[in-house]
Amino acid sequence: MGADIVPIVNDATPPEREQTPGRGRVHDDAYEPGYSGPDDPSAYASSGPPAYEPDEYGLGPVSGGFGGSVYGQRRIEPSPPPDHGKMIKGALAGLAAGLLVAGVGGFFIGRASVDDAPAVPQAPAAPPALAAIAAANRAEFGADLAPLAQPWLTDMSGCLSDRDPGGPHLGDGQQSHVLCRDGGMYLHFVAYSSADAKSADLAFRQQTALSSAAILPGAEQPGRKLGGVTGAPGTYVEYATRAGDAPALCGVWWSRDNTDAAVYVDVLCDSLGGSWTPLRAVWRRHS
Secondary structure, three states, X not given: OOOOEEOOOOOOOHHHOOOOOOOOOOOOOOOOOOXXXXXXXXXXXXXXXXXXXXXXXXXXXXXXXXXXXXXOOOOOOOOOOOOOXXXXXXXXXXXXXXXXXXXXXXXXXXXXXXXXXXXXXXOOOOOHHHXXXXXXXXXXXXXXXXXXXXXXXXXXXXXXXXXXXXXXXXXXXXEEEEEEEEOOEXXXXXXXXXXXXXXXXXXXXXXXXXXXXXXXXXXXXXXXXXXXXXXXXXXXXXXXXXXXXXXXXXXXXXXXXOOOEEEEEEEEHHHXXXXXXXXXXXXXXXX
């Protein structure tokens, strides 16, 4: 749904990150499910980067990248996404292929255990610069996706909707789709055309989660949680997938109750340091 460099995920505001924002599949590309990531991993090979400590989520630098150096200065303005397309596309195409092979309608894991951990406190009011970033990002989201996007607004950049040139195409059962970047993470905000369409995507993520341990052990069972910031109840899935020789992707899928929308976050598993803890920290901060 050889090693390559993964950008460091950190808590800097988007203009302070050096990565060029990622993108969905370009509208005039040949159709394939999912979005397109970077084109040729070898084009971004690094030559002896300095050592850096992991960021607050525990995501440390590994070899490879999504455009530009991941180790130099961290301050650039978000720019239009480059026309790259193959490294992440292989893994996501594998997710879509699994959906076609396994089917989407009949598999649900009925394990429910509400996370009773205390909610993460809300951050203080954003300064003017962050408020401007939040306003620019908010403009990409309609009413169906705005609640899910709200906790992310000051952290992400390069957002493109399915209405934008170069934005993600709508998949089966999707009525709107916005793709953003947060460091090395790809953020997908999806509104489904119906509750059944959302259930089908949930079933697919749950199916994918069954084989996640072979890629990154320690994934939680899909189930019920309370949002770390909002306290809203919903369904949470951790999954990992690999397609051929493409780098493995790890992700989390989150949907609040009583909505037909979800957000899912994909990142290269190699950036997680062998643990799901960094992705869980990302989810708690933005859910």
